[in-house]
Amino acid sequence: MNEQINSGVIGMGKMGIMHTGILSSLDGVEDKVVADKQDLILNFIKSTLPSIKTYEDYKNRKEVTLT
Numbered sequence: 001m002n003e004q005i006n007s008g009v010i011g012m013g014k015m016g017i018m019h020t021g022i023l024s025s026l027d028g029v030e031d032k033v034v035a036d037k038q039d040l041i042l043n044f045i046k047s048t049l050p051s052i053k054t055y056e057d058y059k060n061r062k063e064v065t066l067t
Contacts, residue, residue: 002028003028004028004029004030005028005029005030006029006030006032006033006063007023007029007030007031007032007033008031008032008033008034008035008058008061008063009023009031009033009034009035010035010036010058011035011036012034012036012038012041012045016034016036020034031049031051031052032052032053032061032063033052033053033054033055033058033061033063034052034053034054034055035054035055035056035057035058035061036054036056037056042054042055042056
């Protein structure tokens with residue numbers, strides 16, 4: 001497969017963190033978006049993974065292929 005898959009994770013609880021780690025380890029998959037209601041979580045993602053966009057609302061994110 002030569003296509004790039006852009007991933008987005010909704011909710012950064014235990015499962016969201018696990019899925020983000022798994023997706024980021026796959027060839028051809030790029031983490032693009034994280035959505036969570038908690039400002040503390042979003043600020044942490046912004047500071048540690050600046051290439052990932054963060055949102056409180058997950059709807060209508062055109063940069064995401066896989067959610």
